[in-house]
Amino acid sequence: MYRDRIRLPSLLNKVMSAEQAALLIQDGMTVGMSGFTRAGEAKAVPHALAQRAKVTPLKISLMTGASLGNDLDKELTEAGVLARRMPFQVDSTLRKAINAGEVMFIDQHLSETVEQLRNAQLKLPDVAVIEAVAITEQGHIVPTTSVGNSASFAIFARQVIVEINLAHNPNLEGLHDIYIPTYRPTRTPIPLVKVDDRIGSTAIPIPPEKIAAIVITHQGDSPSTVTPPDNDTQAIADHLIEFFKQEVAAGRLTNKLGPLQAGIGNIANAVMCGLIDSPFEDLTMYSEVLQDSTFDLIDAGKLSFASGSSITLSSRRNADVFGNLERYQDKLVLRPQEISNHPEVVRRLGIIGINTALEFDLYGNVNSTHVCGTRMMNGIGGSGDFARNAHLSIFVTKSIAKGGAISSVVPMVSHVDHTEHDVDILVTEIGLADLRGLAPRERARVVIDKCVHPSYREALNQYFEAACKLGGHTPHILRDALSWHVNLEETGRMLAV
């Protein structure tokens, strides 16, 4: 059944139950697990670990690529397993524990975690748990639907547990491109100059004797929860496509645009879907997560190549894509997140980065993570890796939330993830603000004119006018700058009705 998936015979005797394998993980250890945006996470061992912890309490520091599926972060949180967690999550139970100060969450640029491990600035994983479709004749690990940080975790860990997941199509093999930068001071350039360059190996090269356990599983990834475009996300897509047309007309982009990066979620997905009926051709993606829209664009003949670190699909697309992978095989590559998000590559390729803001302010500072400056939503993820070095750094959000109680455009953001220096274009359903080459006072005028919901425009304009009277390069009334957030916390609305 699984013997063709373990092609190095000497490893066959490492097959054991998840419970047995999980015993390699001891209280106080640092563990690196596969998994990036609900794709390709190790499934059986963390589940077994949580079950054990209910009887025999233990705590670990858990690193992954990004978020896990199959409610594993919930299960691990409820079992009290997580002392520390990095670099990203999206689970509501874990989020509560993080915000209560019960789990120490280290929110990181997704390109940086393994760099910090490589430099011994974080504690190296004792054990890595990596989901795989196969182990090669050399004992190398073939990942499944994500690469994430799996390769470096396996290289750095003393012991590696491999979960061979029979639910994944074995023809995922060949899709991955594992490239690991060398140690400084003799590091050389990353030799990737086109989105479809292959620069590494198709499996994770580790000495097979590090594989301490192999667990056989048969469980799918969780489907993504992306919803179809609504009127607002469609309007955002329309504004952005109109902007791209103007950039082409001005000679600043070609009809191929540039390599596209899109964050997770409904708005970015809607923008990508909007490209299906656009005049642009021969598009490419150099992104983190390949979502439904990636495959819709390929099917429509619009997208010629997509590079990512994971494939995360809805129930609608999952069976079709993975059941017909040969249709996409020459148009896809999955890379370590260090490479999919690497500043060197992002700057070189000239990526068009489209990410979601929680809120942004008059001057173009963006909050991607903290509700009212304090409560973590998910994490910065890769947004900073792309926004800093992109050819165009675009942030999208609906102009209001909670039925209008919240404006996504505020006088001063309550937390800054992306500074004014790293934000070119802001888009809401109201319109698009092009901030390139503008000073703060000019930015504010454009943001007020183009992005703010009409019910907040007058109030924001009054704030700005009054702030300008006080002076400053970036005018603010410090006493009132966060008052909209204070109102929200105290009355449930940013402004009195």
Next chain:
Amino acid sequence: MYRDRIRLPSLLNKVMSAEQAALLIQDGMTVGMSGFTRAGEAKAVPHALAQRAKVTPLKISLMTGASLGNDLDKELTEAGVLARRMPFQVDSTLRKAINAGEVMFIDQHLSETVEQLRNAQLKLPDVAVIEAVAITEQGHIVPTTSVGNSASFAIFARQVIVEINLAHNPNLEGLHDIYIPTYRPTRTPIPLVKVDDRIGSTAIPIPPEKIAAIVITHQGDSPSTVTPPDNDTQAIADHLIEFFKQEVAAGRLTNKLGPLQAGIGNIANAVMCGLIDSPFEDLTMYSEVLQDSTFDLIDAGKLSFASGSSITLSSRRNADVFGNLERYQDKLVLRPQEISNHPEVVRRLGIIGINTALEFDLYGNVNSTHVCGTRMMNGIGGSGDFARNAHLSIFVTKSIAKGGAISSVVPMVSHVDHTEHDVDILVTEIGLADLRGLAPRERARVVIDKCVHPSYREALNQYFEAACKLGGHTPHILRDALSWHVNLEETGRMLAV
């Protein structure tokens, strides 16, 4: 007199007065000038332009490498010449005009200005004014004490004015390494893998017919205003050197440390001076500005190579260094600021970046630019280029200012230039906070214990404890978060005595 400095004879007839040359600059134009941290700026033409504007008003958009010397920004501001200014400045008169909203200042990461020009996202310069020691047989321009953005300005401008400055030692020729990244989508890796690699040409290659005017000048750069270390800056240096020793002991650094970058100013200079009597050997710099301390370290046999974009010296060191340049010639290179600050190179080389904070907060967010969130000091400069991708991102500041009226460590910074994600180490004269791998609540404890001045420690601790009771990943009391800054504006002190 100057004929040996203009080695392409056909250009000799382009020699004219500064007044004549300045006539090439018309009202409404965008002008790119040489000059980076008071080094190598064009001197005569901007002066002539300011003189003319007093009689015949005109406004331009002025781009430079960084700050200008010889009070040129003051003179241009007073003459009303500056409509727009980017990407950095340090002049008090210009600063006032920026904060009054009279000059639109675009504060940029120093590595990004020419990238945005190359992509036509900023208006290209109509005219470039470049200070040079010579024009070669090919008509190429040999810069003086800085490269900055000069090469790209000369390449992008329709017309180029060259100021041949006879006050500069002609043996500056050979010091520069001009490398220009190619246009996307066919851009290749920057082939720089060691601080002393030379990857470009020693002069700026432009078609000589673009040289529309040559002006002969004889005026030195302004000396830097760096002061010797005081007790506080010495204490900061001592903390940092002790930290480096611990990093070496832990095997995370070698005795050579890593390529060092130091921001402008007294604190960074004091830190570099502190290395003279340290146990570290064979040091290198990959920085923006080479200051007095660079040459003191070379003289002490501690520093084997320094790469920068400019040389800015005090009166103490200026004559000695430039009068004996042959002593340093094989240990120095000056590069375009796009390359000295390039994220690709910074990440590859593993730089130790040391920059100055105006203030930082409990969680490690850093404000480098805005007094009380509104009034621009100088600009972000290159600090973000280095902090984001450095092996170690270090920010230094004295713990208090204005005789104790201001704490440099605050509950929430009033403006964010560097987010918690990009800050590893914070140092004041009180101590050093190592924030690597810590969650926000853990960061706050370390910052309070290590960095805060005793007179503010209790108040900051009270804020943090009260904020933690409200919960959140990054606890804050939004109503009070900026109250220290409000107090400062209203009473002249952050806290009541």
